[in-house]
Amino acid sequence: MSTPLEGTTAVVTGASSGIGEATARALASAGARVALLARRRDRLESLAGELGDRAVAYEVDVTDDEAVANTVEEVVRDLGGVDVLVNNAGYGSMTPAAEADLAEWRRMVDVNVGGVLGTTHAALPHLVKAAEGARGIADVVTISSVAGRKVAFPAANVYAATKHAVGAFSEALRQELAGRHVRVGLVEPGLVRSELTEDNGAAQDAESSMELGLMEAEDIADAVVYMVTRPRRAAVNEMLVRPTGQTR
Template sequence: MDLGFTGRTVVVTGASSGVGLAATRMLLAEGARVAACARDGDRLDRALDGAEGELHTAGCDVLDEISVGEFVEQAAERFGGVDGVVNNAGRSLMAGIAETDAQQWRDELDLKLFSVLHVVRAALPWLRRSDAGAVVNVNAVLARQPESRLAATSAARAALLNLTKTLAADLAADAVRVNSVCLGLIDTGQWRRRYESSESTSDFAAWSAELAADRGIPLGRLGTADEVAYAIASLLSPRASYITGSSLDVGGGIARHV
């Protein structure tokens, strides 16, 4: 199925690895013009070396409002506008309440909220001009299903889910759709690093299957970045024109909420 991205421009943050990189590659393959950014511009360029399609890359700190504004403006000038945004910048803080200090709480909330607000505000004038303006915020199942060992991250994820719903309502009058993709355990660099540091005698497939069983994932495995990218592209697509304010779980059934 043609998802309708040909000739459209999409901004992707956190694009140098994992889900952001997979989304960038998939959108390019679907014919989109992609403006991709990451904190480490050199790493981003290496990751996308050889990528086919119309691509603009830049180093950009999503917590720096001026930097974000300049990046989005450059993308809009080069490609003639912005039709979509994928807010993917993020991280997880593995710590319980007792181990998380006040600054770490502030840092988690700043990253989860302002990495989205800065980009949406910068892109909004262009999204309003598009006939298919859309935003997808990459979130986590933690937003509805918190874990005590990820106390600050869980709370910040819940705040982002709430913010996404508010943005969807506020921007509906401008025909700009806003949705969430909520991830479970995805096979990205962080899990590969944890496997390598575990000194396990099993191969990664067996190790990750054991992890999936321990975490209660019904499908019995970790997800892939490409599986998440497909969900992102589907919600971003003009073909999803009547979907806004929604959240799509990509977690192999790990979510327990109704």
Template sequence: MTRTWFITGTSSGFGRLLTERLLARGDRVAATLRRPEALDDLCAEHGDRLRTARLDVTDTAQVGQVVSDAFADLGEIDVVVNNAGYGVFASVEEATDEQIRRVIDTNLLGSIHVIRAALPHLRAQGHGRILQVSTAGGQTTYPGFAYYHASKWGIEGFCETAAQEIAPFGIALTIVEPGATPTGFGTALDTAPPMPEYAATPAGEIRQALTDGTFVLPNAPEKIAQAMIDLVDSGAAPLRLPLGSDTYHDVRADLMARLTEHDGQRDAAFSVVSDETEAP
């Protein structure tokens, strides 16, 4: 079955891999990126099955226009992939105000704007899929990534709510959570001048691993892109799709630890229930 996809952040990484694989099998792709010329080779090869558009997801007005134009030009769009992202590595004290704003504007607000812009069109056609690319760091945390986590935990909460609201319209939403993968994202991480106070801390240790190349990247980017395609082809629509051994193990360990801590606070939780309410 031939499908039409709208994908953000297609210049590299998962966005580029998805675009290549989908075009190779005969699908149509509306690819957005900051520099459309980065896909000139694919345009030459695949012609009008690839539609490119310049898009900065932090520009709300531009998001609305680009999404509307894509639906107008292509008719129905089956799958919207929210993939554009920005990463910053810095301790809580080290990051600049500009870096904090950019990671929230791109990963959280940018993703929200794309979904909001697409929903009226998806509702009108009565079907559609949204794949929100998050990360293992949308449910667990690592030192040095506090602001990245803030954006990803935020978008996951938004998507959990949105998924419930849009299901009656035949629209499914899945949060995709890749683990550490050699897509070039790590080398493109924005950083801040390190504070010597953090050198001998967990944040300093991860910074050193990123610098010397010993930070483990256990997953294959091509397999992650294919897993996303396979999910859509299967018709399954889980709320979350964990991809990577690190994602599975780290998120599971964090969820178990949180549940244990949560259960340990049961007495405190019920201690504040009003006397008129019967505690279960």
């Protein structure tokens, strides 16, 4: 098996389920040591047990800036640095504005935007240091969404706003860090089968309207691994990946 990420450390937020869990597995298969971050310790420990010396579990809420900063320092002490950061932790609730719960809106902003900012801020000095080291490159990949490119339906309201926000932040960071050899990219999935889409009903709706069904989390994990294993001279800045049957 090819292990292009041998010797590197990857931090994956939201590694306890769905796209984050699949991405952690895929990065470990590609040779990385993976720091698994999320709130559900039992899920993280079970994945870490499966991945053996390739993974370590860290229980943290990405909306808690101080806890995130402490966790990133712990990862650096345990695993030696940060070569790859995957900002994946996210939350989505799709309700028309007139019926929405304001606390749900704030939760999406706190997790999808606040979590990306806190984790990126904490990891940044380590990513720059990694890019100055022997490998000469480091990566930040943020899992945005088709909803980060366009508002496909009104109930996407705040979810789409959070994903547009991380897109803008990511592009600014890309411009700032290009000369320092830290690549910054976005993966923009369409509908993926996960707890998120099962919980908000999107999976069930899509399943009945798309002959080939939704994507699996592994389809997005493949995109992340592709991005972070390019030669140093090539930076894949954006990947929009939809189920074949998804029209919007």
